[in-house]
Amino acid sequence: MSTVKRHKIHLSENEMPTRWYNILHDLPTPPPPYLHPGTGQPVGPDDLSALFPMDLIAQEMATDQYVDIPPEVLDVYRLWRPSPLYRAHRLEAALGTPAHIYYKYEGVSPAGSHKPNTSVPQAFYNAKAGIKKLTTETGAGQWGTSLAFACAQFGLECEVWQVKASYDGKPYRRLMIETLGGTVHPSPSDLTAAGRAILAEHPDSPGSLGIAISEAVEVAAQDPTINYALGSVLNHVLMHQTIIGEEALKQFAKIDVTPDLVIGCTGGGSNFAGLAFPFLREKLAGRMSPVLRGVEPASCPSLTQGTYAYDFGDTAGMTPLMKMHTLGHDFIPDPIHAGGLRYHGMSPLISHIYESGLIEAVARKQKECFDSGVLFARSEGIIPAPEATHAIAEVVSEARACIESGEEKVIVMVLSGHGHLDLPAYGAYLDGTMTDHSYEESEIRDAVAEALTRLPAIPGQ
Numbered sequence: 136m137s138t139v140k141r142h143k144i145h146l147s148e149n150e151m152p153t154r155w156y157n158i159l160h161d162l163p164t165p166p167p168p169y170l171h172p173g174t175g176q177p178v179g180p181d182d183l184s185a186l187f188p189m190d191l192i193a194q195e196m197a198t199d200q201y202v203d204i205p206p207e208v209l210d211v212y213r214l215w216r217p218s219p220l221y222r223a224h225r226l227e228a229a230l231g232t233p234a235h236i237y238y239k240y241e242g243v244s245p246a247g248s249h250k251p252n253t254s255v256p257q258a259f260y261n262a263k264a265g266i267k268k269l270t271t272e273t274g275a276g277q278w279g280t281s282l283a284f285a286c287a288q289f290g291l292e293c294e295v296w297q298v299k300a301s302y303d304g305k306p307y308r309r310l311m312i313e314t315l316g317g318t319v320h321p322s323p324s325d326l327t328a329a330g331r332a333i334l335a336e337h338p339d340s341p342g343s344l345g346i347a348i349s350e351a352v353e354v355a356a357q358d359p360t361i362n363y364a365l366g367s368v369l370n371h372v373l374m375h376q377t378i379i380g381e382e383a384l385k386q387f388a389k390i391d392v393t394p395d396l397v398i399g400c401t402g403g404g405s406n407f408a409g410l411a412f413p414f415l416r417e418k419l420a421g422r423m424s425p426v427l428r429g430v431e432p433a434s435c436p437s438l439t440q441g442t443y444a445y446d447f448g449d450t451a452g453m454t455p456l457m458k459m460h461t462l463g464h465d466f467i468p469d470p471i472h473a474g475g476l477r478y479h480g481m482s483p484l485i486s487h488i489y490e491s492g493l494i495e496a497v498a499r500k501q502k503e504c505f506d507s508g509v510l511f512a513r514s515e516g517i518i519p520a521p522e523a524t525h526a527i528a529e530v531v532s533e534a535r536a537c538i539e540s541g542e543e544k545v546i547v548m549v550l551s552g553h554g555h556l557d558l559p560a561y562g563a564y565l566d567g568t569m570t571d572h573s574y575e576e577s578e579i580r581d582a583v584a585e586a587l588t589r590l591p592a593i594p595g596q
């Protein structure tokens with residue numbers, strides 16, 4: 136019998152890509168610059184140096200097509216990379232679809248998600264610059280875990296503001312961060328001016344990523360030995376994640392398969408960009424023509440319903456102004472279970488590429504995502520992170536459409552993490568207490584318009 140099914144497309148350690156891909160090199164038009172809120176002028180490297188080391192600032196602004204991954208970073212990556220690419224034969228059978236479904240599984244990392252792909256280089260470059268401590272925010276706890284792991288690798292302290300809803304709902308994530316050597320505070324906290332201002336108005340605030348970012352930035356900005364690390368949104372973060380797509384391209388080349396559709400869930404946009412950008416390079420060069428599609432929650436629909444405008448990346452207004460799809464910097468999304476997708480904005484780079492018509496976006500509701508997540512768990516055996524169920528729901532819907540059309544469409548998604556610490560969310564789904572939430576178009580439009588009136592004057596907006 137020569138018809139053994141191929142479940143896993145392996146790449147050996149020495150086939151792992153050794154450079155990140157910078158899409159800024161290949162875009163038809165550059166994205167609008169970040170602006171200084173005081174002057175309205177584009178920010179320069181010095182404006183960012185209170186928070187980030189120069190190596191990362193250089194990467195944020197670089198237009199070289201590739202950046203070599205430092206040997207020290209490759210060495211840590213090899214703890215779990217290359218990550219496997221799976222053919223989801225069992226999910227295909229459960230659906231009865233002629234589609235060919237593949238998933239690039241990032242849950243094999245120490246933190247259980249794609250986020251160490253960037254936390255490791257960020258910790259490395261900060262340690263190299265002599266920084267002693269990194270502060271950060273975390274939504275579902277995945278980024279805090281990833282940064283604590285990376286800081287431990289390079290001898291840095293790590294202090295994390297965890298969104299209150301997730302601090303209360305996901306105690307095991309906090310314990311994981313602490314076990315890896317990090318310190319955790321619920322956000323909003325009374326440790327910062329930003330946190331105290333929110334608590335004074337809303338003592339029961341469930342928190343948001345925007346508030347937690349303000350707290351972490353405030354602490355880092357005040358001490359030259361402390362820097363801040365962001366887990367998504369920024370150009371250098373998305374670039375670090377391209378190791379996912381570079382590996383996937385090599386894996387597909389081994390089996391001589393070319394995807395028709397590339398899918399990822401989008402919070403700030405980093406895991407989707409990580410898979411999709413190398414495929415977009417191939418598409419722009421005319422070597423393949425896959426559709427690239429991000430999937431966001433209906434309860435936090437920055438790409439599909441947000442406004443494309445300059446806004447702050449945090450709630451208190453301490454970051455540069457970035458042109459992005461936004462729901463308004465003081466938007467507090469419904470506390471859905473996919474905490475990693477509860478961000479008011481979308482990566483400026485993804486937003487720009489979306490505006491250029493090079494990628495698509497859809498929004499999906501929580502319960503249909505868990506329907507698909509549970510189907511995936513029962514067929515493929517992996518319990519997906521709630522964030523990743525958004526990608527799965529889109530894949531399942533596409534695969535069902537192929538039953539009708541008979542099309543053997545090749546679909547690949549990034550399975551951004553496992554859900555082993557999100558089982559209470561599955562509990563809520565299984566016992567029927569999970570709810571759906573989405574917004575009327577007008578509700579969002581009015582809220583964003585109102586939030587944007589509180590911004591400093593921006594030339595041309």
Ligand SMILES: *Cc1c(COP(=O)(O)O)cnc(C)c1O
Pocket residue numbers: 248249250275277278366367368400401402403404405406407475476520522523551552553
């Ligand atoms: C943080 C997170 C996300 C969302 O962040 P992106 O930057 O959009 O990738 C998605 N999935 C998992 C498992 C996460 O931890």
